[in-house]
Amino acid sequence: MAKKVPLQITLNGEERAEFVESGSTLLTALRDRFDDTSPKGGCNQGTCGACTVIIDGELRLACLTLAEMCDGASVQTTSGMAKGGVLHPLQRAFMEGFAAQCGFCTPGMIMAAKALLDRVPNPSRDEVIEALAGNICRCTGYEPIINAVLEAARANSHNAA
Amino acid sequence: MPLSLRSFGTVEEASAALKAPNARYLGGGTLVVRAANEGDLTFDTFVRATDARLRNIEITGSTVTLGASVTMAQIVKHPALAFLAPAARAVGGPAIRNMASVGGNLFAPAPYGDFAVALLALGARVDVGGKTVDIDRFLATRDESRDVVSAVHFELPKEGAFRFAKVSRVKPKGVAVLSIGALIEQDGAGAVKAARIALGCMADRPMRAKAAEKALIGSMLTEDGIAGAAATVGEGTEPITDPVASAWYRAEVLPVHLRRLLLK
Ligand SMILES: Cc1cc2nc3c(=O)[nH]c(=O)nc-3n(C[C@H](O)[C@H](O)[C@H](O)COP(=O)(O)OP(=O)(O)OC[C@H]3O[C@@H](n4cnc5c(N)ncnc54)[C@H](O)[C@@H]3O)c2cc1C
Ligand code: FES
Ligand code: FES
Numbered sequence: 220m221a222k223k224v225p226l227q228i229t230l231n232g233e234e235r236a237e238f239v240e241s242g243s244t245l246l247t248a249l250r251d252r253f254d255d256t257s258p259k260g261g262c263n264q265g266t267c268g269a270c271t272v273i274i275d276g277e278l279r280l281a282c283l284t285l286a287e288m289c290d291g292a293s294v295q296t297t298s299g300m301a302k303g304g305v306l307h308p309l310q311r312a313f314m315e316g317f318a319a320q321c322g323f324c325t326p327g328m329i330m331a332a333k334a335l336l337d338r339v340p341n342p343s344r345d346e347v348i349e350a351l352a353g354n355i356c357r358c359t360g361y362e363p364i365i366n367a368v369l370e371a372a373r374a375n376s377h378n379a380a
Numbered sequence: 381m382p383l384s385l386r387s388f389g390t391v392e393e394a395s396a397a398l399k400a401p402n403a404r405y406l407g408g409g410t411l412v413v414r415a416a417n418e419g420d421l422t423f424d425t426f427v428r429a430t431d432a433r434l435r436n437i438e439i440t441g442s443t444v445t446l447g448a449s450v451t452m453a454q455i456v457k458h459p460a461l462a463f464l465a466p467a468a469r470a471v472g473g474p475a476i477r478n479m480a481s482v483g484g485n486l487f488a489p490a491p492y493g494d495f496a497v498a499l500l501a502l503g504a505r506v507d508v509g510g511k512t513v514d515i516d517r518f519l520a521t522r523d524e525s526r527d528v529v530s531a532v533h534f535e536l537p538k539e540g541a542f543r544f545a546k547v548s549r550v551k552p553k554g555v556a557v558l559s560i561g562a563l564i565e566q567d568g569a570g571a572v573k574a575a576r577i578a579l580g581c582m583a584d585r586p587m588r589a590k591a592a593e594k595a596l597i598g599s600m601l602t603e604d605g606i607a608g609a610a611a612t613v614g615e616g617t618e619p620i621t622d623p624v625a626s627a628w629y630r631a632e633v634l635p636v637h638l639r640r641l642l643l644k
Binding site for chain 1: 417
């Protein structure tokens with residue numbers, strides 16, 4: 220049996236604590252211990268981006284991050300984005316722009332896009348492409364996703380104005 | 381198999397723990413956690429050092445020191461390291477660059493190790509096991525190393541003296557067909573005084589193109605001047621074959637990309 224270690228994180232703004240297996244990944248911890256299944260396990264190799272989360276403001280792959288390294292960290296996932304039943308502009312733009320088909324890549328795409336918009340509120344198309352370069356989508360052909368991110372940026376700047 | 385993580389405050393303690401045959405150092409984890417996920421049974425203990433200095437970028441005079449845990453993203457963002465940003469940006473996508481460390485890149489097998497190619501061209505020195513060794517020597521002996529790398533050092537190159545190219549088929553992020561780093565010193569007239577050329581994917585780890593370096597000495601960076609370097613750049617190479625390209629293909633395109641880099 221693997222040793223259990225305590226893990227305390229702020230998950231989408233909420234203080235949470237669980238015991239996790241030493242040496243297990245954050246992806247396993249989030250899905251199996253914290254009941255947040257928004258990050259997906261696509262490859263467990265770092266190649267697909269479906270497990271992408273934001274840790275202390277930085278984009279990371281949960282499948283390659285050991286859970287216990289995150290003790291005390293703030294972790295953001297797509298399940299924390301809707302507030303009071305209202306979708307985040309990125310979620311709305313993905314929905315309205317048909318940027319999700321099977322939806323498996325969507326939580327990772329949204330995290331990668333959020334990390335970009337947090338830093339660059341009005342990105343160029345090339346900046347969006349660069350920001351999503353670590354995320355694979357087998358369904359959409361990427362165009363609707365890129366457009367949705369640009370649309371969410373536009374919606375954000377309207378709201379801000 | 382159960383895995384465990386052991387964290388130590390100092391590099392020395394982590395180095396001591398790394399002597400156990402079942403221990404592996406944990407940098408950013410992009411290769412080593414992946415190996416664990418894929419069922420690598422050669423280790424069951426991750427060892428890491430938490431010393432904050434490992435994450436420092438220091439520039440003293442003309443000497444740059446990168447702590448081993450410095451990430452590719454930190455390098456991309458550093459204003460004084462703009463010349464190195466193309467090599468750091470060549471590694472993976474945005475999330476990988478937030479995790480991938482300098483230390484880990486020094487151990488990455490081909491087709492990875494793009495940043496190590498740049499460090500080899502720069503003639504970096506590596507702090508490992510309390511000693512400082514040339515990167516050439518470090519790369520040659522890294523398989524036997526059971527010590528923690530704590531930092532790398534190199535001199536800031538003169539404006540325009542450092543060149544880097546990574547060739548991949550998928551843009552903006554893709555595994556390397558090959559990568560090339562070059563540090564070229566020219567005299568007032570433009571003739572090459574000294575050259576270090578490093579290649580990625582041309583062996584199982586980054587290597588120097590010593591024949592091409594020699595062929596460049598005294599030459600101008602013109603189509604004629606670099607012909608000798610392009611003709612000899614493949615000497616001693618044993619390119620890898622992987623799903624991205626065959627050894628044959630890599631060998632064929634190497635002189636083309638060297639020529640483009642040198643004429644840039
Ligand atoms: C999807 C994906 C894409 C990638 N793309 C690229 C790419 O384009 N270019 C590229 O070069 N690489 C790429 N890589 C490989 C890898 O991310 C990088 O090489 C990275 O720099 C490795 O660093 P790390 O800190 O994650 O290493 P780790 O996985 O932590 O370690 C790698 C190896 O080095 C050893 N090690 C690490 N740090 C030290 C230290 N300080 N002292 C002693 N030993 C140490 C570890 O024990 C292990 O054996 C990619 C990886 C993935 C998963
Ligand atoms: S599951 Fe983490 S990148 Fe694919
Ligand atoms: S919508 Fe199916 S993988 Fe992207």
